[in-house]
Amino acid sequence: MKSLIGYESIDAMRWVDEPNKGVQRTEFARDRARVMHSSALRRLGVKTQVMEAGLDDFPRTRLTHSLECAQVGRELGAALGCDPDLVDAACLAHDLGHPPFGHNGETALNELAADIGGFEGNAQSFRLLTRLEPKAFSAPDGPRPNQSIGLNLTRATLDAASKYPWARRPELTKFGVYDDDIDVFTWVRNGREDDQTCFEAQVMDWSDDVSYCVHDIEDAIYGGHLNIDAMLSQSGRSEVIEIARQWYGTQFQAAELEDALVRLAQLPSWPGTYDGTTRALASLKNLTSTLVGRFCVAAQSETRKQYGPDPLSRYAANLIVPDSARYEVTALKAMAALFVMNREGAETLYSRQRLLITELVAAINADPERHLDAFHKDLWLQASSDQGKSRVVIDHVASLTDVSIVQWHGAVNA
Numbered sequence: 448m449k450s451l452i453g454y455e456s457i458d459a460m461r462w463v464d465e466p467n468k469g470v471q472r473t474e475f476a477r478d479r480a481r482v483m484h485s486s487a488l489r490r491l492g493v494k495t496q497v498m499e500a501g502l503d504d505f506p507r508t509r510l511t512h513s514l515e516c517a518q519v520g521r522e523l524g525a526a527l528g529c530d531p532d533l534v535d536a537a538c539l540a541h542d543l544g545h546p547p548f549g550h551n552g553e554t555a556l557n558e559l560a561a562d563i564g565g566f567e568g569n570a571q572s573f574r575l576l577t578r579l580e581p582k583a584f585s586a587p588d589g590p591r592p593n594q595s596i597g598l599n600l601t602r603a604t605l606d607a608a609s610k611y612p613w614a615r616r617p618e619l620t621k622f623g624v625y626d627d628d629i630d631v632f633t634w635v636r637n638g639r640e641d642d643q644t645c646f647e648a649q650v651m652d653w654s655d656d657v658s659y660c661v662h663d664i665e666d667a668i669y670g671g672h673l674n675i676d677a678m679l680s681q682s683g684r685s686e687v688i689e690i691a692r693q694w695y696g697t698q699f700q701a702a703e704l705e706d707a708l709v710r711l712a713q714l715p716s717w718p719g720t721y722d723g724t725t726r727a728l729a730s731l732k733n734l735t736s737t738l739v740g741r742f743c744v745a746a747q748s749e750t751r752k753q754y755g756p757d758p759l760s761r762y763a764a765n766l767i768v769p770d771s772a773r774y775e776v777t778a779l780k781a782m783a784a785l786f787v788m789n790r791e792g793a794e795t796l797y798s799r800q801r802l803l804i805t806e807l808v809a810a811i812n813a814d815p816e817r818h819l820d821a822f823h824k825d826l827w828l829q830a831s832s833d834q835g836k837s838r839v840v841i842d843h844v845a846s847l848t849d850v851s852i853v854q855w856h857g858a859v860n861a
Contacts, residue, residue, distance in 0.1 A: 451475065453528060453760045458603035462577075462631055463585050463596055478604040479536040481582060485598065487543040487575050488513070493848035494547055507662050509542050509549075515662060516541065520654035523743045527750060527766075528758025529647050536600070537607035537651045543580075544571025546845040547852045548800040555801040559808050560841050563834045569611050569623045571845055576600060576608065577631045579842060581822075590630065603761065605635045607647035610655075612636065627838065646759055649766035653746055660776050661738045663783035665731055668721050673786040675721060678712040690789070691781035699777055707774040738779075745772040803856050804844060810859040811840050818859045819843055 451459055451473055459474040467477060482488060491509035507515070517538035524534030545568045546552035556566035576597050583599035585591045606612070611623035614632075624632040644652070667673035677683035688704045711717060716737045721727050749767040750759070787793075811818040815827050815836065823843040830836040847855055 451530060453758045454530060454533075454603060457637065458761065459601050461599050461601055462634055463583060463589055463599055465583060465599060473530070473532060474601050475530050475533040475536065475604060478598075478600045479532045479539065481598045481600065482536050482539045482543075482576075485543070485575075485580050485582075487580050487846075488539060490846065490848050491542060491545070493850050494545060494549070507666055509545055512659055512662065513539050513542050516651075516655050516658040519658050519739060519743065520651050523654055523747060524647060524650045526747050527646075527650065529650060529760050530603075533604055533607055534647050534650055534654075536604050537647055538654055540572060540576060540604075540608040541610065541651055541655060542568070542572065543575045544568045544573070544845065546571070546804075547847050547849045548797075548804070551797045551800050552804055552845075555804040556808075556841055556845060559805065560838070563837050563841070564625050564627070565615055565622075566841060566845070567611075567615070567620075567622050569609075569621065570615075570625050570628075571842075573605070573609065573624050573632065574628050574842070576605060577628055579846075590634070596631070602635050602637060603645070603647070605631075606645050607651060609635070609644065609648055610652050612639075612644055612648075613642050625838075627835070643762065645761050646764050646766065647761070653742075653766055653768060656776050656780075657739055657742045660779040660783065661735050661742075663787065664738075664779050665735045667783055667787045668718065668731060669723075669728075670787075672790055673782060675718055677782065677786075678708045678717075684708045687778060687781045687785055690785045691777050694781065694784050695777050699774065703770070703774050704778055704781075707771070707778040710771075711775055711778065742772050742776060745769050803852065807852065807856045807859065808840060808844055810856075811843065812837070815840060 461474075467474065472480075488510065491513055492511075494509040517535045520538040521531045521535040525531040546556055546566075548555075550568075553566060553568050560566040577600075578595055578597050580597045581595050583596050585594055585596050587593055590596075600608075609623045611621045612632075613619075613622055614624050614626060614629060615622045664673065668675065674683065677687060684705055687708060688701050691699055691704050692701065714734075714737065716730070716734045718727070718730055718734060721731065746766055746768045749769050750764065753767050754764045816824060819827055819840070820843065823839055823846075826842070827836050827839040830839055844852070
């Protein structure tokens with residue numbers, strides 16, 4: 448096995464030891480390969496990013512977003528001294544647990560799972576990586592005897608994929624692990640009792656923010672949803688600022704959001720118009736690359752300014768993102784929220800999606816042995832409690848895509 452520069456042997460440990468079949472690759476490269484070949488990653492190709500998956504060829508899906516996030520994270524992480532395969536694997540894995548219909552589906556499943564610990568996309572990602580994506584099994588005398596341990600990734604990769612490294616709490620909407628999966632989570636954290644994310648997870652998180660805010664804007668402009676002139680008028684900027692503070696928190700000051708919107712509108716690459724021509728598409732792509740570079744260089748420069756030129760990894764540093772970049776990213780996210788997520792007719796669509804999920808969960812619960820697929824039926828039969836059986840039904844529905852959930856709903860209600 449190749450050595451891991453900047454990492455200790457404990458970082459490359461797996462919950463259950465497995466020999467490395469490829470002596471010329473590192474354990475983190477092995478992790479990346481496992482995520483890349485997982486069925487959960489493939490399913491993201493037909494899951495909503497912002498626009499409904501399967502309706503148009505251009506907009507991102509969860510899969511293309513994850514691939515783009517991995518490219519951004521790999522380069523940013525490598526520039527700061529992280530193992531690039533580790534960051535790449537974490538970025539590829541960060542959205543695996545998202546259900547059909549994106550955050551709208553997440554909301555519906557969280558309500559349906561309220562009595563069994565809720566539903567959260569990040570906790571579901573951890574569950575997939577450590578239980579539901581079949582690759583490795585524990586031995587009879589192992590930590591989870593004769594049961595699936597998912598992809599059995601290394602400690603450092605699982606930690607890097609954990610954006611919210613804590614269990615469910617009443618005061619927080621976000622969390623990263625269900626009570627069912629605390630055993631492996633405790634192993635991953637290796638004695639840490641705080642909520643600190645490792646450096647690679649911070650790189651993944653910023654790469655995620657950068658990727659989706661920039662590419663959501665590209666998709667929105669291409670689709671004709673975003674009013675390009677919004678940032679040129681005080682009233683247009685005020686609408687964006689209001690959404691930013693509603694969705695992302697009142698800690699974002701209105702005056703600084705205003706300044707961020709003005710700065711973005713003054714960029715030479717910000718489009719004056721968009722008509723779908725070849726030149727317009729090229730200009731739009733130039734905008735996305737300009738913005739990605741702008742935000743990554745800002746974080747890289749500020750982090751290097753504080754920590755110097757040495758390689759940074761694990762808990763040796765924090766990613767430093769300047770306020771100016773964070774405000775610009777938040778402003779872009781708010782523009783996508785205003786013009787895409789809140790577009791006319793969207794709430795009718797969202798209500799229909801939530802109803803479909805609710806009806807499907809109810810139909811499967813009425814006769815699980817008939818309506819679950821073979822994989823989840825096996826897990827349902829193994830579950831030792833009513834709560835465990837209910838969680839399997841949620842797991843099944845969460846695994847479906849925007850297309851297959853409609854087909855499954857039709858089949859169980861036929």
